[in-house]
Amino acid sequence: MISIQQLSVSYSEDKKVLDDLSIDLPLKKIHGLVGLNGSGKTTFIKTLFGLHKADQGVLCYNEKKLTKKDIAYLPTENYFYNNITGNEYLGLFQDDIKEINLWNELFQLPLNELIDGYSTGMKKKLAISGILHQDKPIMILDEPFNGLDLESSRIIRMILLKLKEQGKTIIITSHILETLTSLCDYIHQLDNKKILVSKSKDEFEEFQKAIHQRIEKENSQIINKLF
């Protein structure tokens, strides 16, 4: 279990983003995290990875303190050192060049070239490859599908399901609900500084339908006035 108890995080005295948030995440599952823009998903994830200091809270993995060593983390935006090649980057995580080449059969990146010349999607694939070469029990992926083409998204989806089979626990954010419902075992919604609901993917689809109906009802009058 990943256990998060009474987590509060703020950026300043008057900007609390998470407030007394508690949740237990079963291991060896894929967990989706959803929420409106600005609801605190990235803040939550960064706090799990230790990039933000919590005001309070207890974070445990298997009843011990959760640490960076347990986690492979993919940030939303990927930054790389200047003037290094894809191979040099992946060499930070993997000594065996044969392994690097084997995995690269999936993404076909020009690993001998400087990363500066990669497209946005290629950089994303490189960052994901870096994560895949780290053998950590927990993988936290912030918007892994952003900027990826259909084929690459599908490949990532297949890989994540295999990693779950191997016993990894995966926490993933996405704004594309269909991606999450087809991939995740559980979906957790962040709202008002807490986890508002945690549901299995089927329950979440029903829940989401009701939300869509509410949004359409509340906004259709305004939209009809405009058009």
Ligand SMILES: Nc1ncnc2c1ncn2[C@@H]1O[C@H](COP(=O)(O)OP(=O)(O)OP(=O)(O)O)[C@@H](O)[C@H]1O
């Ligand atoms: N470095 C920062 N300093 C101050 N406030 C911040 C900082 N980073 C984020 N915030 C604020 O914290 C809140 C949560 O932001 P966060 O990025 O965690 O949300 P999110 O759910 O990931 O949003 P999105 O879906 O738009 O990516 C927002 O109100 C945001 O303005």
